[in-house]
Amino acid sequence: MMAGLDFGKLTKRSVVDTATEPRRIFTALPARASKYARPWDVQAQVWDSWHDRRTESDLLIKMNTGGGKTVVGLMMLKSCLNEGIGPAVYITPDIYLADQVRAEADALGVETTDDPRSGRFQSGKAILVTYIHKVINGMSVFGVVGDTRQRIPMGTVLVDDTHACLATLERQFSLVIPRDHPAYNELADLFDDALRDQSSSAVRDLAEDVPGVALPVPYWAWADRREQVLNRLHPHHDSNNAFKFVWPLIREVLHLCDVAITYSAIEIRPPCPPIDRIPSLAAARRRIYLTATLADDSVLVTHFDAASATVATPITPLTADDLGDRMILTPLETFPGTSDEQVRDFLVEQARVHNVVVIIPSGRRAGFWRDVANAVHDSSTIHDGVRALRAGHVGLVVLINKYDGIDLPRKACRILALDGLPEAYSALERIEALALDESQAMITRQIQRIEQGMGRGVRSNDDHCVVLLIGPKLTQRLHHAAAKFSPATRAQLELSAEVADMLYGKPFVDLGSVIDQCLDRDAAWVSASRDALDGVTYPTTSTVSEVAVAEREAFRLAELGRFSEAHDAMRAAINATTIERRHRGWLKQRAAGYLHLTDPAAAMQLQKSAQTDNKAVLRPRDGVEYHRLRSIADQARQSAEYLTKRYKDGNELVLGIGALVDDLVPDTDPARVPSFEQAIHDLALHVGFSAQRPERETGEGPDVLWSLGELAYVVIECKSGSTSDAIWRHDAEQLSHSMDWFHEKYDRTCTATPVLIHNTNALHKQASARFGSKVITFAKLAQLRETLKKYAAALAVNNDYRDHDKLATQLATWGLNSKAFIAKWGVQTFKS
Incomplete structure (x- = not known):
């Protein structure tokens, strides 16, 4: 054979x-x-x-x-x-x-x-x-x-x-120097004067370990002292992993870097990653x-x-209809009056049958879920959590700030919830987020993170999952930025909006049966879902902004020492594109940073222009002129005008004030401090007062200033991260200094009430309160939050918030008018 x-x-x-x-x-x-x-x-x-x-x-x-x-x-x-x-x-x-x-x-x-x-x-x-x-x-x-x-x-x-x-x-191009590293104090001392020029009160807070403060080091001080910086950092170049793995990547562009300091660390990062390293x-x-x-x-x-x-000319399949099936719902909008707790309890019940995954933006929110979750995972345990979900039924699993890089196919995740907007974490990210808040640039980034998160539960074209978007701020964002999603996701959102319309007016418990229809593969739903994606195609071009191209080109030129050309590249993009004023101010500051390296005087003039466009950017060396806050004439009329301009209907008003209330929650997380202070500012606008943030805008004065009308003002210092059972001397003195600032800026026809927002109204034995001081305690603040929700619900009926007389009645009813506000929500201090 x-x-x-x-x-x-x-x-x-x-x-x-x-x-x-x-x-x-x-x-x-x-x-x-x-x-x-x-x-x-x-x-x-x-x-x-x-x-x-x-x-x-x-x-x-x-x-x-x-x-x-x-x-x-x-x-x-x-x-x-x-x-x-x-x-x-x-x-x-x-x-x-x-x-x-x-x-x-x-x-x-x-x-x-x-x-x-x-x-x-x-x-x-x-x-x-x-x-x-x-x-x-x-x-x-x-x-x-x-x-x-x-x-x-x-x-x-x-x-x-x-x-x-x-x-x-x-992260790989960011040098983070912790407080206990010797280089921290060396740099903090070197730039103490420059930081004080930006905000002397913030420098005091840093010295006393007050969380929430993130101060940028002015680019002119950083560049002018580059040799001194190098002398202080180079001896540590191999002192720990943070230096060893980052220093070789940024040392040649150190003079171009952005720098921020907090009470816990100094962060140094170039404007663009020098990938050619x-x-x-x-x-x-x-x-x-x-x-x-x-x-x-x-x-x-x-x-x-x-x-x-x-x-800008991507390669794509011919059609975009191969995405898995997603029903995307917003419970707080579909079922007005529904609380976060109701949604949480509903998901707990769903988790008895299905794997339910909740993505939250930060550890702060984990406290809301921890008692009911079967597991809570951060970056250190995330992959163990994913393995468990893929292996079988776990129940309700919370993932902290994990919007990408994980696959949860089929039964690993049948219900996916995104709770709240993605947040900025690092000091430099927080500074940028504050400067670009509500700009299209920042909204685009948030939408990208949201869409990434929404994709975790559908990993093939024959997969399916229900997505719930929770929280008033996240729900609001969808209203104003739906066009920023990809075509396939937009198609699914539009179909899901029709489902929401069918559910509107029905009891919240009906949500469960609708979810069951999707997960049990109801034939009519499956057909409608497929039809929604039919014919959807990819865009033939990708969005690559002229500003992004200019930022990269300017950085490349600056790397080569061609600083004037780097400035010109940035200015050309700013002048050639239509961008919001606050974004323009941010970009002018970047251009000024390059210009400073060749023409400091011209750079400072450009910085002044940047500060005019955006009060959150660096203040010029010679400071910023303060403009008095105007006194209001008619609180109810001013409130009606503001609310009518901001919200198209009562439902949006409820969501908007719900988002405001979310930010009025005290928190020890430093990253939450700016949003709390902004919420105190925005609260004034919602109820018809005028407001400023002098310390942020000029580096002097209180965190927030309100005008109540008739030349009456409120000077407010926010201590939203306080946990002590007494008001310390430092906090009382800070409020007193802010009152001194007020009397310096306003004449004797104006009166002001000093107000501290704090955990308690009990003064430490070494602390003294300014005469007439009031405290909005956290307990009072909690009552105020509940009142604001009821106030919004009342005004939402028949869009009453547009009616001046009805609005005036509601302001008086809930103790939110100028005559009652401080008396109702503020309390006297006493010695502990």
């Missing part, structure tokens, strides 16, 4: 190792698992388009979640290896997702490695699958500019889930960015230095 034939001799050229068309490579894979029988249409469409454009240096691939992006990326990298454009690197947001990619590659029969030093990788035989932190750090195995290690080259780089990599990328990454012949279908891709230019022209 003849021995078996050796079919291996039939060919010397394997298609898998020679073809450049990804579809051909996929089809020829001999050992791929049965689930990869044939490529999906969306994969084939992307492969064909990419193959035609593959020689372009930067390419953006946009696909819906669940469109098989990992397979798409692996085949493109294999194509590049076959073409000789290696070594090939597949970068994920974290090590856990890198493990998932390698597992999928194994199932396909594609050789990968996790070792950058592997000979198989460096010779172009295997794809390196790694994560962003491993590639980009000051000790990178791939080499860093200025070190002596042998560099590992990259021919083709693919960054998967690019938007999810951004947070890590920013990793030469192998910058020199890669091909860079491929694989993202979900988010609406704005400017960050690829600012953060990855991607070519704007090619990023």
